[in-house]
Amino acid sequence: MSGKLLFNEAEWDFATLDRTYKAIEEIALNDLKLDVYPNQVEIISSEQMLDAYSSLGMPLMYNHWSFGKLFAREDTMYRAGYSALAYEIVINSSPCISYLLEENTMTMQALVMAHAAFGHNHFFKNNYLFRQWTNAEGILDYLAFAKHYISACEERYGREEVEFVLDAAHALMDQGVFRYRRPPKPSRERVLEKRRRRAAYEEEAYNDLWRTLPAGIEPPAVPPTPDDEEFDGDIKLPEENLLYFIEKNSPTLRGWQREILRIVRNMAQYFYPQRQTKVMNEGCATFVHHTIMNILYDRGMISEGSLLEFLHSHTSVVFQPEFDDRRFSGLNPYALGFAMMSDIRRIAEYPTAEDRDWFPAFAGSGDWVGALKDAWANYRDESFIEQFLSPKLIRDFRLFALYDKADEGAYNVSAIHNEQGYRKVRSLLARQYDTGIADPNIQVVDADLKGDRTLFLEHKMYRGIPLHHATKDLVVAHIERLWGHDVVLEEVAD
């Protein structure tokens, strides 16, 4: 034991937080070689944590009743003691904002800083999906814009009108992302034209009264744009992004309604990488906090009591109930992710013959930091599992695969943790995390713009699984409201 304890008591204060943060930072940057956005750590109360929950974890969000519903539910669960609050929330932005709950003990604050401010932060900054699809620098500004824009619309067109567009757009959020390509860039003239029109509008809407507002209150950032903006005739089909298609081609929507669809679509796209990397993201953060807390202990910077407290909370986070357990609700991403990250380290450091067989690229290389950083940067859940799930883990978790045919009365066990089954279990599990398969594949195939303007959608059924009937009709009704004319959704075999 060398070094001096960073803290000794459960109570925290800002000086201790700062000291601990610096110690964690040193380990994160030097030992783990993490590459992070600048951090901004905010202390919030439990009530504010609930607030943050119900606005999808974002510090700013436009207003909508569904967030109120979420809040009412979370609040009741929390008050009744059914659910504990998360210790932290972290936002993929630059600077990377992490919320710490004021009730946490100092040990928990240290754990949470290591987990969020370094683990998640590194993942956000380096994973290819986040780099490609999200703009960490711009998200907070965009949210501020969205909030202002939507409240300006509410004022101008009425709450019901706005609610109606948002309801419908939310129903299509899962179908509002580009999975394979970036949205087509508007040509340069069109951008210029748009800018000119917006400037002209601002000039026209300029009101001297704005100047008389007290400092700090700003007029709505960008006023709702007038009608009939950018309705263009050229359609590219088929189109998987329903929100994008409707936004661009709906014959009835007005300019501000299209802008709202765009906001919802951008939110969906922003969250899309998180949906594809749950296991990796949590695995990365959990592994990072576990490693850092252990190093802190090894260097004599936290006490044995803290270590035990940390281990207690850590083990409950990575607990995986078995399938026949009452508590089972699917694979725990923390458990699987953490196990896989630790396993990669083990394989790099102390491989068995089997590991050398399966992972010749890095088994025994000793460079676990490099192997992990490569995995964090270049994979998503599906490809990560396909690549890195080792036979040892399949045995540890005692994973087994079931085949399920809807009209049969029983599941068929198709593979278990044995020599013949490893590869099958692994790729079936990987496929389970493929959002391209888990989400229904619905595309716009045709729109009769010259005739009766019917919109034709197609659900390409993967292995014959249809859409849930009741919700399907409800969502189609929403689409019809946005499209303004009939919508036909056909389900076809793949």
Add this chain to the structure above:
Amino acid sequence: MTYFIDRRLNPKGKSLANRQRFLRRARQQIRDAVQKSLKDSAVADIGKERKIKVSTQGTKEPRFRLDPKTAGERDFVLPGNKEFLPGDEIKKPQGGAGGSGKQASDSGEGDDDFEFVMNEEEVLDIFFEDLELPNLVRTTLKETQSKQWKRAGITTSGSPSQINLVRTMRNAQGRRLALRRPSLREVEMMETELADLEREPGTEEARAKISALKEKIAYAIARRKWVGFIDPVDVRFNSYTEQPVPTSQAVMFCLMDVSGSMGEREKDLAKRFYMLLHLFLRRRYEKVDIVFIRHTHDAQEVDEQEFFYSRQSGGTIVSTALDKMLEIQRERYTTSDWNIYAAQASDGYTQSGDARRCVEMLNEDVMPLCQYYAYIEILDEREMEVFASEDSGAELWRAYRTVAAEWANFATKRISKPADIFPVFRELFKKAEA
């Protein structure tokens, strides 16, 4: 560069706007749920926050999702295999719940009802909506008890306008003494001494004295700087706390006919009537007692549960209830300490001859004691049409009309639906405003 930001003092209730939107959205479901919950709760509990269970009808958030139960095929992987070998079959659970049928991908939808807590104001809003209260009345009823700021000693923090100078200066003086802060006069004295010394011709001894004195002065001046005249630790503030303004107390007598002719609907209407009266009283009095008296051909004091839910057979003699009320009042509620309110609900039937006795008792004994006496007669819609005119009616009604003519604080009203209740209180309320 890292920033720690303390957000705990930021304004709370960021999602209030969302909550209001949600309440409006689920208005119908919430209304039904609140009315139901009011029906099941005690009279005095109106206006407390309560848990409401609503269905998600109207606040559904549908999304496209797959339904692997109806058709098609799939594979999935589970942890925790103990005995299965490839090729084994596992029976699917019936009804879909539990076991391996519950997949992570299935969550998110399908939760039908959920519970949440509504605060006092939100509950009252809905309660009033049904009673069709005028807005002005709503706001005054919802107003919380009036409070007054009272002195509550001394604190170490507060706003500059609340500084307690005497305390502050006393502390400062104590601290200056304890830390030996040289006073201005001491410094001045040393300075004059120094000036005197300097004026005299300088011997060796004098020079040494001068430099020693200079040092002493410099030290004294420095010390005066370290030990401030007033230090933040000296400052004391007057502290105030909010205390409710004491108002007097009131007792509310609830009288009700519980004979067979009073059905569930009648009792429910009566209950709302009592709830509203209780609200009025609670606003004006710090302490409100409720006494429940039920009667058939004789009267008993009962608890609330029995009052509303138990049934008794027998005839109907209203005057027994008045007797009972007077008896309880004499025993427990002297008029010097208590404001007395009475609310009677009945379907209007009483034994012939009893009505006259009631009128006598009211005029001579009851009304002189009461701040207010409200009588409601609960009819069904059909009867309501028959007795369209105020003058016609059953015996009790006609008898009570004569009392009402004599006493301004006696109100009578016929009701057949919740919206009829409020006008009973109109008089009472006007008086409160005056």
